[in-house]
Amino acid sequence: xxxxxxxGAEDGGEGFGREAGPxxxxxxxxxxxxxxxxxxxxxxxxxxxxxxxxxxxxxxxxMESARxxxxxxxxxxxxxxxxxxAQRQYRxxxxxxxxxxxxxxxxxxxHSRINDVVRSVSxxxxxxxxxxxxxxxFLPANLGGLxxxxxxxxxxxxxxxxxxxxxxxxxxxxxxxxxLGTRQERYALLAERRDDVLDDIDASLxxxxxxxxxxxxxxxxxxxxxxxxxxxxxxxxxxxxxxxxAMSRHGNAWIRRSFPQVxxxxxxxxxxxxxxxxxxAEDWGDLTLLQFKHYLVVAGMRNAFGPGAxxxxxNRHLGAHQASPDTYRPEFVLPAIxxxxxxxxxxxxxxxxxxxxxxxx
Numbered sequence: 001x002x003x004x005x006x007x008g009a010e011d012g013g014e015g016f017g018r019e020a021g022p023x024x025x026x027x028x029x030x031x032x033x034x035x036x037x038x039x040x041x042x043x044x045x046x047x048x049x050x051x052x053x054x055x056x057x058x059x060x061x062x063m064e065s066a067r068x069x070x071x072x073x074x075x076x077x078x079x080x081x082x083x084x085x086a087q088r089q090y091r092x093x094x095x096x097x098x099x100x101x102x103x104x105x106x107x108x109x110x111h112s113r114i115n116d117v118v119r120s121v122s123x124x125x126x127x128x129x130x131x132x133x134x135x136x137x138f139l140p141a142n143l144g145g146l147x148x149x150x151x152x153x154x155x156x157x158x159x160x161x162x163x164x165x166x167x168x169x170x171x172x173x174x175x176x177x178x179x180l181g182t183r184q185e186r187y188a189l190l191a192e193r194r195d196d197v198l199d200d201i202d203a204s205l206x207x208x209x210x211x212x213x214x215x216x217x218x219x220x221x222x223x224x225x226x227x228x229x230x231x232x233x234x235x236x237x238x239x240x241x242x243x244x245x246a247m248s249r250h251g252n253a254w255i256r257r258s259f260p261q262v263x264x265x266x267x268x269x270x271x272x273x274x275x276x277x278x279x280x281a282e283d284w285g286d287l288t289l290l291q292f293k294h295y296l297v298v299a300g301m302r303n304a305f306g307p308g309a310x311x312x313x314x315n316r317h318l319g320a321h322q323a324s325p326d327t328y329r330p331e332f333v334l335p336a337i338x339x340x341x342x343x344x345x346x347x348x349x350x351x352x353x354x355x356x357x358x359x360x361x
Contacts, residue, residue, distance in 0.1 A: 138289040140166040140296070140345075142174060142200075153178050158299030159278075161186060162313035162335050164342035166296050168200040169193070183312075187331040197334055198224045201341050208348040212250070216242045220340050232333040239336035240316040243304060244270075246343050254350050258294040270305040274298055297346045300339055314339070 139146075143154070143166070154174070157163045161183045165174050173193055180186050190197055202224055208217045223238035252273045256264060262280040265272050277298055287295055303313045311318060314332040 139293060142167055142169065142171050143296075144171070146174075150175075150178055155296065155299050157186065158296070159302060162300055162303040162339065164297055164300030164339045166293065166342040167204045167345045168338065168341060169197040170200050173197065173200075184331075187335075190334045191331065194334065195228065197338075198228060201337060204341060204345060208344050210348045210351050210353060212351060213246075213344055213348055216245055216340075216344060220337065220344065223337055223340075227333050227337065232330050233328045236314070236319060236328055236333050236336045239333075239340045240304075240314075240319045242340040243301075243316055243336070243343060244320070246340065246347060247301075247305070250347050250351060251343060254347055255294075255298060257350070258291060258298075271302070271307065274302050274305060278302060294346060297342045300335075300342065304336075304339055 139151075143151070146154070154165055157165070157177065163186070165177075169190075173189075173196060176193075177186050177189060180189060202221065205217050205221060208214070219238055220242045223235045223242070226238060227235035247270050252268075252270065255273050255277050256262075259277045259280065262276050264276045268276060278295070303311065304316045306315060307317075308315075309318075309322070310326065314336045315327065316336075318327040
């Protein structure tokens with residue numbers, strides 16, 4: 001519910017509860033003590049109104065905050081009915097205030113009415129149910145149900161092994177990677193489950209439908225087919241080009257939008273932008289719920305765009321400019337495809353679609 005749509009918004013916003021004040025019952029010729037007493041009673045009335053309305057304001061702020069959280073992850077269409085429920089709750093509070101005839105003799109009756117309304121205000125049940133349902137949307141579906149330490153391990157694998165495990169592979173494969181102690185063991189498990197990993201990536205890519213990404217989806221799908229056919233070098237090259245294209249066209253801007261609190265270098269390349277975002281957070285526990293998913297995607301990309309002449313994980317720059325058997329290795333194929341896939345999935349959620357208005361962006 002936009003602020004301008006709130007009942008009474010045109011009459012003064014947050015001050016809606018103060019429009020109807022006590023009418024003066026004394027004439028212009030009243031003595032000074034009477035005027036002072038009237039002023040004292042009016043001040044006491046305003047104080048009581050303010051105290052009575054504060055729980056209502058708090059509930060309204062909670063409902064609006066919850067609405068915005070749900071809308072940001074599910075879109076406004078899915079919460080339309082919930083918005084109507086919240087609006088009805090809003091009106092239940094404001095209408096008695098706006099309709100109040102403010103004679104001092106009515107204060108106690110009105111105070112009783114508003115207290116009854118305040119006690120009745122609560123988050124709509126439908127909204128609570130939707131909030132519970134959307135909690136999983138703060139994480140990619142394949143990582144649902146993982147505990148804090150498991151999520152931390154996945155982030156460490158991103159930084160150490162250049163793996164982005166967001167949205168693929170399936171939960172069972174992710175959990176099988178967690179207890180493994182070395183990068184070689186984790187790469188070996190992915191290779192052993194290659195077809196399952198590629199199946200999961202292909203299924204996930206079908207969700208990427210933004211018109212500015214579908215061309216890159218087609219090339220990354222070609223990379224998965226090339227990998228299945230046993231041509232690892234070709235699959236790695238295709239995935240590396242998709243990753244570079246996605247970062248150049250949209251990725252850097254997406255990272256800056258996702259982590260606006262970061263001070264980025266004025267002319268940062270891919271590595272500088274990624275590194276600035278990761279270094280600023282230091283501990284992922286400081287991130288917001290919505291930022292965590294983005295951090296999860298970015299964590300695996302630092303090595304892919306890192307400098308240096310050699311590297312033990314997939315490096316897009318070395319593959320493009322120093323092609324050799326050392327930079328094209330069988331164990332780099334799936335990490336490269338997973339990285340490009342995770343970035344496309346993240347961009348698909350973030351990019352504004354043609355025809356979207358500002359409220360749906």
